[in-house]
Amino acid sequence: MVLNNYSKEDKVLLAVDCIIFGFDNEELKILLVQRDFEPEKGKWSLIGGFLKKEENLDKAAIRILHHLTGLNNIYMEQVYIFSKVDRDPAERTISVTYYALIDIATHDEKILKQNPIQWFNLKDAPKLIFDHSLMVEKAIARLRRRALGKPIGFELLPEKFTMRQLQKLYEAILETKLDKRNFINKVISQDILIKLDEKDMTSSKKGAYLFKFDQEKYNRKVEDGFNFKI
Amino acid sequence: MVLNNYSKEDKVLLAVDCIIFGFDNEELKILLVQRDFEPEKGKWSLIGGFLKKEENLDKAAIRILHHLTGLNNIYMEQVYIFSKVDRDPAERTISVTYYALIDIATHDEKILKQNPIQWFNLKDAPKLIFDHSLMVEKAIARLRRRALGKPIGFELLPEKFTMRQLQKLYEAILETKLDKRNFINKVISQDILIKLDEKDMTSSKKGAYLFKFDQEKYNRKVEDGFNFKI
DNA sequence: AAAATAAATGTAATTTTAACACTAAAAATT
């Protein structure tokens, strides 16, 4: 250990809370867990845990999410730190929030095996413990800003999707109705989608063409920092 | 203390590092401090300190900034948390960064009294300790994004300023040259400035009209989330 | 056979953005 004079400083518990947004082609949802320890045992809560000494925060978020939901390989992004002194009545804790977007259909089998975990429509989610509702609000604001910054379909949709699905997703995030033709024109003009020969036959027997993201073109554009104002 | 089972969890040191950007009508600058304790004593560093148990992070940032620079009443905003396991060789610390924008002229007397504190042009700042350079990069990116999100002249300019100053500020932040007429037209069209009868006589004897922000109109627009793409 | 649902497609009007040059006042230079 290098010589230092940090020894007189206070140490704190550092929590990580994960805000997992999901989409099922209609509604924006959030994944919550029924807390199984005190305080507030039995209440609905974000997916959370504590940072361990030997890991960084990104790793902690991944570990905690996996431990409580079985979800793997979910890319999460830091949102904000909450540090109000009495935010957790039991003990002084600071909480770092992370958020992710996932396609519910792709990940659902795993999640459903875990018992006290459940998807809620964002609009009718239960009251959450501590300052978790505030955390969700902050994450929604971030999600909305990000949706305008670059297309987010990658994470929230299955690999192949229809224009309708993509539009519904944006409508759910931005809480507006969008014009179908303008939406399609805008998306197409970004030149980041590949139109497949396949059709999705689930919502009509006529079928709707499937698209997928052109990862390469997409990456190139993200580097230049393009904006995707719908 | 409420019953809880947090007791087995690790606690960590939580640092706060402040990135203070300044503007002197020409260049974007950053305020740095020469570290006076080990490790890395004598090297240039962000303005930093540790969170105390009885304060939240916003308060800690304000206290630390005041303690090291004498600056008061500076509004800072959270940027990001850095948590790489060995980022500080002395001991495991996690650091929360905050940033602020200030007008150098308005605040300089206070700062200059403090000895090991100094303004550097962003472009030729010295090498910083630990991951502080990374922190600065992240804060610059945030500053740039924010400059496009809403006008930031409030904090970086004196109360009364000329169009030229405002334009120089944007040019410094965005690292581009802007067209004078287009810039003025754009700013005027936002309808958030009040043109004063006074003139600034410092840069020419002809004088340039001074403006100030119309705080009320500005607040109303910020609520609606307007964007200020220059 | 008629009505209803989902998919696909293009144009014209409006708004926003970008490019661009001169005049006036005063100071500095010759």
Added chain:
DNA sequence: AATTTTTAGTGTTAAAATTACATTTATTTT
């Protein structure tokens, strides 16, 4: 004293992006 340089101030036009908007086709339902 004349010339050049610096700073301030001001509008127009072309190009690009955004918005509003309606019909046809395939298929299923009644």
